[in-house]
Amino acid sequence: xxxxxxxCKKCHYIVEKEALPKRCPYCGEEGTLGKATVAQDILDEVxxxxxx
Numbered sequence: 001x002x003x004x005x006x007x008c009k010k011c012h013y014i015v016e017k018e019a020l021p022k023r024c025p026y027c028g029e030e031g032t033l034g035k036a037t038v039a040q041d042i043l044d045e046v047x048x049x050x051x052x
Contacts, residue, residue, distance in 0.1 A: 007036035 003016045013026035014036050023030045 005036035005038060006033045008032045009034060 003018050005014055005016050007014050008024040010029045010032045011027040015025055021033055024032055
């Protein structure tokens with residue numbers, strides 16, 4: 001299976017899991033994890049914006 005990187009919106013901890021965790025494993029906050037922005041996402045956005 002493919003794992004994904006998730007980032008806590010509160011403490012910015014990044015965790016790599018197969019499914020979205022309910023709690024941040026670092027700070028323990030619930031509902032603060034979302035898909036982490038990686039360098040390739042930023043590059044893709046810059047390329048897309050340069051085409052407009």
